[in-house]
Amino acid sequence: MGKIKKRWTLLVSLSMLASLLSGCGGSNNNAAEKNNSDASGGNASPSASEATASKEPLKKVKLTWYLVGDTHKDMDKVMAEWNKMLEKDLNTTVDLKFTTWNDWQTKYNLLLTSGEKIDMIFASSWADFYKLSKQGAFLDLTKLLPEYAPVTWGNVPKDDWGSVTVGGGIYAVPNTNPEYTPSGYVYREDWRKELGLPEFTDLNSIEAYMDAVKTKKHVTPINGLVYDNVNVLFKSWNDFQMIGGNELIAATSYDTPRDIQIVPFTDKYEAWVKKMKEWADKGYWNKNSLSSKQEAGDFIKTGQGAIYWRNPSSAGGFINEVKAKKLNMEIGYFPFTRFHNYVMPTLPSSNAMAVPKSSENPERSLMVLDKLRNDPVYFDLMTYGIEGKHWAKGKDAKTIVIPAPGVDLNETPRFDIASWGWRYEPNMLKEEGGWDGLDKLKEEFKPISKPDIFGPIYMDYDPVKTELAAVNQVFEQYGKPLMLGLIPDVDASLKTYRDKLKKAGIEKLLTYVKEQSNQYFDEKGIK
Amino acid sequence: MSTQVKQLAKADAFKGNRIKQDKETIAFNIIGYTLLTLVSLICLIPFWLIVAGSFTDELEIISKGFQLFPDTVSFEAYKSVFSTPEQIYRAYSVTIGVTIAGSLLGIFLTSMAGYVLSRKDFAMRNGISFFIYFTTLFSGGLIPWYILMTKNLGLKDSYWALILPPLLSAWNIILMRSFMKSIPESIVESAKIDGAGDFKIYQRLILPLSTPGLATIGLFLALGYWNDWFNANMFITTDSKYPLQFLLYKILSSAAVLQTNNGAYLAANVVPPTETLKMAVAVVATGPIILLYPFVQRYFVKGLTVGAVKG
Numbered sequence: 001m002g003k004i005k006k007r008w009t010l011l012v013s014l015s016m017l018a019s020l021l022s023g024c025g026g027s028n029n030n031a032a033e034k035n036n037s038d039a040s041g042g043n044a045s046p047s048a049s050e051a052t053a054s055k056e057p058l059k060k061v062k063l064t065w066y067l068v069g070d071t072h073k074d075m076d077k078v079m080a081e082w083n084k085m086l087e088k089d090l091n092t093t094v095d096l097k098f099t100t101w102n103d104w105q106t107k108y109n110l111l112l113t114s115g116e117k118i119d120m121i122f123a124s125s126w127a128d129f130y131k132l133s134k135q136g137a138f139l140d141l142t143k144l145l146p147e148y149a150p151v152t153w154g155n156v157p158k159d160d161w162g163s164v165t166v167g168g169g170i171y172a173v174p175n176t177n178p179e180y181t182p183s184g185y186v187y188r189e190d191w192r193k194e195l196g197l198p199e200f201t202d203l204n205s206i207e208a209y210m211d212a213v214k215t216k217k218h219v220t221p222i223n224g225l226v227y228d229n230v231n232v233l234f235k236s237w238n239d240f241q242m243i244g245g246n247e248l249i250a251a252t253s254y255d256t257p258r259d260i261q262i263v264p265f266t267d268k269y270e271a272w273v274k275k276m277k278e279w280a281d282k283g284y285w286n287k288n289s290l291s292s293k294q295e296a297g298d299f300i301k302t303g304q305g306a307i308y309w310r311n312p313s314s315a316g317g318f319i320n321e322v323k324a325k326k327l328n329m330e331i332g333y334f335p336f337t338r339f340h341n342y343v344m345p346t347l348p349s350s351n352a353m354a355v356p357k358s359s360e361n362p363e364r365s366l367m368v369l370d371k372l373r374n375d376p377v378y379f380d381l382m383t384y385g386i387e388g389k390h391w392a393k394g395k396d397a398k399t400i401v402i403p404a405p406g407v408d409l410n411e412t413p414r415f416d417i418a419s420w421g422w423r424y425e426p427n428m429l430k431e432e433g434g435w436d437g438l439d440k441l442k443e444e445f446k447p448i449s450k451p452d453i454f455g456p457i458y459m460d461y462d463p464v465k466t467e468l469a470a471v472n473q474v475f476e477q478y479g480k481p482l483m484l485g486l487i488p489d490v491d492a493s494l495k496t497y498r499d500k501l502k503k504a505g506i507e508k509l510l511t512y513v514k515e516q517s518n519q520y521f522d523e524k525g526i527k
Numbered sequence: 528m529s530t531q532v533k534q535l536a537k538a539d540a541f542k543g544n545r546i547k548q549d550k551e552t553i554a555f556n557i558i559g560y561t562l563l564t565l566v567s568l569i570c571l572i573p574f575w576l577i578v579a580g581s582f583t584d585e586l587e588i589i590s591k592g593f594q595l596f597p598d599t600v601s602f603e604a605y606k607s608v609f610s611t612p613e614q615i616y617r618a619y620s621v622t623i624g625v626t627i628a629g630s631l632l633g634i635f636l637t638s639m640a641g642y643v644l645s646r647k648d649f650a651m652r653n654g655i656s657f658f659i660y661f662t663t664l665f666s667g668g669l670i671p672w673y674i675l676m677t678k679n680l681g682l683k684d685s686y687w688a689l690i691l692p693p694l695l696s697a698w699n700i701i702l703m704r705s706f707m708k709s710i711p712e713s714i715v716e717s718a719k720i721d722g723a724g725d726f727k728i729y730q731r732l733i734l735p736l737s738t739p740g741l742a743t744i745g746l747f748l749a750l751g752y753w754n755d756w757f758n759a760n761m762f763i764t765t766d767s768k769y770p771l772q773f774l775l776y777k778i779l780s781s782a783a784v785l786q787t788n789n790g791a792y793l794a795a796n797v798v799p800p801t802e803t804l805k806m807a808v809a810v811v812a813t814g815p816i817i818l819l820y821p822f823v824q825r826y827f828v829k830g831l832t833v834g835a836v837k838g
Contacts, residue, residue, distance in 0.1 A: 070784075110761070
């Protein structure tokens with residue numbers, strides 16, 4: 001037994017060494033992994049980790065996991081319970097750490113670049129997953145997954161694995177919980193009814209509503225910070241699909257992904273800013289709306305505003321808050337998906353778990369993740385907290401009540417950590433008393449769901465970073481006031497804006513974005 | 528003529544002799560006192576706004592802005608700051624402990640370094656001075672520093688990560704060196720003749736002679752330690768080791784995250800008021816230092832002026 005143990009340790013360290021030597025999870029690494037599976041092939045069942053676990057006692061291992069965001073008051077108690085189970089089942093304990101929300105991006109990058117010993121970390125497209133995996137921050141899991149996370153390997157759809165595949169290797173385990181976060185407006189439904197206005201369907205009905213709110217209620221419809229509220233409406237109404245995370249270059253619609261243009265140079269943009277000038281002059285928002293620090297939603301709560309941009313889930317949060325504070329107003333929600341009747345789910349890679357290169361026990365870490373995702377006992381504990389304390393069983397097996405009866409939320413706040421990385425839809429529980437609109441919207445979105453073909457385009461702006469910086473400068477200075485109609489003369493301002501953009505080198509940027517996007521579209525076979 | 532009288536009156540007032548003041552002086556004093564009182568009140572208003580703001584209802588701030596006297600008094604912000612009181616108290620003790628330990632150790636090391644570099648019979652003083660000065664021009668950057676702290680020194684999640692980095696600064700050492708240069712060399716020589724060793728000279732003669740300088744450095748160090756949140760942000764991962772400033776910063780940022788990212792199922796969660804929370808956090812963070820200030824102020828003023836003149 002001791003001999004096997006020794007050999008195993010040796011092989012693990014060898015594979016570590018190999019992965020260190022190979023720059024970016026190349027062939028050396030794969031070879032080492034092959035050796036590794038050969039070694040376990042010495043046992044009766046090489047493929048199933050469960051079987052391996054029962055045959056060969058696992059060495060006691062302590063793992064370090066990192067999540068983004070904040071820890072919870074009762075995290076110690078939850079971890080104690082979790083570690084008790086893990087120790088029994090997998091002879092493992094996990095030390096769970098959090099980045100906290102302050103400067104989390106800096107810390108996140110430092111954790112990975114400094115090569116700190118971490119066995120698993122939350123990964124996401126919005127946390128530079130693609131960039132970091134190209135730079136070799138994560139371990140290639142392709143060979144390890146079938147063996148050490150067989151259940152997950154089986155139940156994650158092929159497309160989802162595709163979205164975390166970078167340069168032929170799988171660098172993370174995506175969560176399997178389709179979420180829809182399209183843009184939409186939260187608005188005062190009671191006012192709409194009172195003023196006898198039609199329901200929102202298009203731009204005209206929204207304009208009619210704003211007009212009535214302004215003239216009859218004498219309330220500024222979009223109060224406070226306005227830019228995003230107008231910009232999302234602009235993008236959704238015209239179906240511009242921004243590419244590569246910048247605000248100026250977009251595909252003209254979902255159906256024409258290869259028709260990529262500079263947004264401010266289009267006719268649609270010109271028509272739009274003319275309309276916005278009209279809206280601004282009519283007082284749909286204030287003159288200081290670019291410098292205001294207050295969210296538009298805050299003014300809805302005080303009765304001084306009527307419209308606020310939100311995605312469905314945070315719209316629900318907003319509605320619940322209004323209800324909880326007994327503000328005596330009815331809030332409606334209108335998703336912009338109804339303009340074009342399709343919705344893109346968030347990328348599977350927007351919430352995932354990855355194994356950093358520095359991990360000493362990637363195999364065990366994957367085994368723990370496999371258990372966490374797929375065993376409801378593990379899943380519920382780490383996602384919802386301790387039963388009877390943070391939550392209680394609801395009327396059926398799929399629902400829960402938060403908080404558990406007799407528990408004061410001020411004493412034990414709801415268990416809420418960044419558990420997004422291991423979510424798996426069949427294990428997710430529904431909360432009683434949440435916003436019922438969300439479920440209705442989910443039903444509405446499911447049939448019109450289309451895959452996100454723009455999100456995964458990885459854009460390394462390094463070759464054009466001077467142009468990008470200059471263009472962003474121009475956008476801040478000229479683009480934003482133009483979008484909000486806060487200029488005396490639209491035609492003159494638009495002309496200046498376009499000239500300045502050209503001077504800043506936007507065409508070079510466009511060429512680069514086109515090149516990168518087409519490369520991706522070719523690769524994925526998208527017309 | 529009148530100015531002469533005023534000067535005389537002033538001089539007499541300083542001596543403590545009361546003589547009859549003429550009308551002009553009285554008028555001057557009245558105007559002077561009123562103006563000064565007004566100016567001090569104006570200086571106090573922002574502080575009062577912060578305090579009043581922290582007790583205002585969140586929705587009132589959004590609808591009416593900050594007011595000197597709120598319509599409805601609310602303790603919501605303090606409730607969220609003190610939602611886990613034991614954590615605040617622990618953070619206070621961490622901050623106080625780190626500030627005291629760090630300042631004392633820092634004063635000791637800085638004055639030693641300054642003294643050594645100020646001695647003319649130390650041959651390498653220019654080289655070493657340059658070496659220290661050089662670090663103010665260039666820095667390795669965040670990543671090497673982080674790697675040094677966590678991997679090479681193993682200071683992740685240790686109180687030393689809070690104490691060590693601000694301990695010695697090139698600026699303080701140079702300040703101390705030039706201050707000590709003003710102490711006549713002959714004092715050192717005479718002590719040597721009397722048979723004192725180097726450490727004895729430093730301890731018995733140099734330290735007492737440079738109290739104003741030490742007070743200045745001490746003030747810089749103490750304020751630095753009290754306000755430091757960045758080191759905790761980078762290196763501390765256990766809640767119970769958070770110093771006050773970082774804990775408060777964390778409360779603020781997680782409130783902001785809750786405000787913008789709360790999900791549909793967050794029905795039951797208590798959303799803290801962000802606007803008033805900022806004010807409450809400012810009050811909690813500055814409170815003790817403001818209370819402490821009147822007691823130690825005279826040392827600070829003296830130390831700063833002397834340090835400024837001679838440094």
